[in-house]
Amino acid sequence: MPEAKETVLEIDLGALAHNYRYLRSKIDKEVKFLSVVKAFAYGNDSVIIARKLEELGTDYFAVAYVEEGVHLRKNGITKPILVLHPQFTHFEEIIENCLEPNIYSEKILRSFIQTAERLKQKDYPVHIKFNTGLNRLGFDDHEVQLVRKLTAETSTIKIASVFSHLAASEDWKERDFTVGQIDLFRKMTWELIKDMDREPLLHICNTSGVINYPKAAFSMVRSGIGLYGFGNDKTVDPYLRPVSTLKTIISQIRKLDKGDTVGYNRSFKVEKPTRIATLPVGHADGINRIYGNGRAGVYINGSYAPIAGNVCMDIIMVDVTGIDCHEGDEVIVFGGPHHPVKFAEAGGTISYELITGIQRRVTRKVIPE
Structure with a gap:
């Protein structure tokens, strides 16, 4: 599957079909x-x-x-x-x-x-x-x-x-x-x-x-x-498959020194040499401010990168210190190995609010069954 080149919401129709058939199997045919x-x-x-x-x-x-x-x-x-x-x-x-x-x-x-x-x-x-x-x-x-x-x-x-x-x-x-x-x-x-x-x-x-x-x-x-893809029950979720995966890319990486700050209100204060990646997704896309300041994070090349500082309207910054990554690399915001329920819970909310909040300006990409 080709990597994302922009912020995209992948819609997996195979997952949708799986969930439909699973739920259908729980009721009588008539x-x-x-x-x-x-x-x-x-x-x-x-x-x-x-x-x-x-x-x-x-x-x-x-x-x-x-x-x-x-x-x-x-x-x-x-x-x-x-x-x-x-x-x-x-x-x-x-x-x-x-x-x-x-x-x-x-x-x-x-x-x-x-x-x-x-x-x-x-x-x-x-x-x-x-x-x-x-x-x-x-x-x-x-x-x-x-x-x-x-x-x-x-x-x-x-x-x-x-x-x-x-x-x-x-x-x-x-x-x-x-x-x-x-x-x-x-x-x-x-x-x-x-x-x-x-x-x-x-x-x-x-x-x-x-x-x-x-x-x-x-x-x-x-x-x-x-x-x-959500069963409202941790024992049911394994039988369902989340339909949507939100992906983006790294726009820029910068190195910061102790004493530097990141983002609005200088809410992230650097305490040691740190690498910060900027991603083109923000609260205008549905990743709200509740996820900022380390409450939630993303996955880059299989490694977890917490959100650094406040979520901006069109941008989030993440701490990629120690992660082997480069500008242009794909980022998984949620989906795949990063279950949307865990992302939502990190911000103190529920999957419903997270997935319904993804704005229409985010490109939709269909993954056929």
Whole structure:
């Protein structure tokens, strides 16, 4: 594989396929699979990722916002797309682009029905979200009858799925709470659909739910972070492969003497003869200031080089004293031998924040399966 000549995010489609197949293996064949590609496919590239997942056989996609779904449609993605957090101002755009809204409140439900009626829709697919304890979005237990009434009174919409979101499915200490969520979801769903001619899809399992609560798969599961190589559990991570590797190069190396300082605010003070390498990546690319001052580091020719001083907007400096390296050499920021979870933890954050923060100005490079 040729070395990086600039800052690039490598997207390994073989790793994506591996993760998809691993997660699929945890559920029955008849259970459908929804792939979450919100936030630019967790910081990768939503079109590249979605195209591969369509090829692999995913049944559904999910995005957070309407513009994300429109972007996929404009780039040829044809599978159903659930919009997880729609606003009523975008309902016409949803219908124009054959997107499917999450209906999570009375106001949203009434508003979408009105829009569907005005646009003369019939049986337009919507997804009903129940709140079972995450307390973020969704109808509460006492609102189920309202949802039944409003959806039964119109032929403009049909319920494509009913779903909820587990709050702590990765944490075995919260097992009782999670089981309670699943039981409440089952109760609320039965109350809603018991007289329906056709049962909608039911889903509550996220990535950790698929792994830890496979009996709660119902008729569909959702996976986001797992597809990108993270299982929220150190015992599961070895079975998954991170999709993204962030690489850059050494722009310049300089020798400093005791008493010299490095970077803004002179936060790195040289105590002995030191070699410092400058890299073209910074907080405007997604490597935030939390990683500076030795908290995190990179790998150069197999050796660890801690970040020296504060992270700049477009640049970081690393201490390469004792490392055999030269200007132009490749640098692995995270990925490969430098697992993104370890990099994120060094900065006191989580893999989600790290990978979704990689900005679009960073060149994407596809590694085919």
